[in-house]
Amino acid sequence: MKKLILFFVLIITVSFDSPQEDAYDVGEFFKFRIHYGIVNAGYATLEVKDATINNKKTFHIVGKGYTTGMSRFFFKVDDLYESYIDKETKNPYRFVRKIDEGGYTKNQEGFFNQSVNKVVVKDYKHKTEKTLYIPKNTQDILSTFYYLRNHPNIDKLKIGESVTIDMFFDDETTKFKLKFVGRENITTKFGVVPSMIFRPLVQSGRVFKEQESLTVWISDDDNKVPLRIKASLAVGSIKADIDAYKGLKKPFKTKQ
16 A cells, blocks of 8 residues: 555546646545555545745645555555646646655655756755756646646547656656546446546556556546546555545536
8 A cells, every 4th residue: 555645646647638728726625535455545635725836826736645544553654745836837836745654754845947847856854955857848746637637628539549748756757648448427426427437557567467457537527527546456456436525616417
């Protein structure tokens, strides 16, 4: 269950084409119940707040992940991810990463200068600072989800097609690639919801069983809500289901 919130954020990320009106707004909140096998392992939350950075209006995204009950006794997880996203460009200004996973800790901040394609990463645990080059419009791990929710032209994606985005994580930029699988009506706590299905392509061997071990269901509406996630790990499996939500910009549609 190590890096629980990292898995969660990675596998809810989807990508589309033409930008349009924001799919989210300040006040949006999601909560997800996470199971490791048959065990209720913990929860993850995503929340959109308001903030001003260097006189620029931004969305302040806060993502948290934590274990509960017996899972916490065996493996304590307290993860915090934050991102400050320019409301106009949809690119991140700053990210925060504070994690504690069974004693493994990180405490970092990153400061983007998109105009010169650089990011300054401050590591408070190791008391280091480094400047790294990034491609244009690079996202951090949390801003990726919100950046791509604003590209809902799903009609241009055919089954089997893949999409990519530049994402900065762990001092490097990677090409995060996803494949569109199809559509399905799934049963959730809130009713039956039409959904789109994606499979992110991940590195196999270390944690996941194979390259396409992850599957994510996203609501097939203007909100692009992450509904369900399944991941086959090297040992066991993780499943996450939406447990609560509020502040959606558009009505949440369910089938009657």
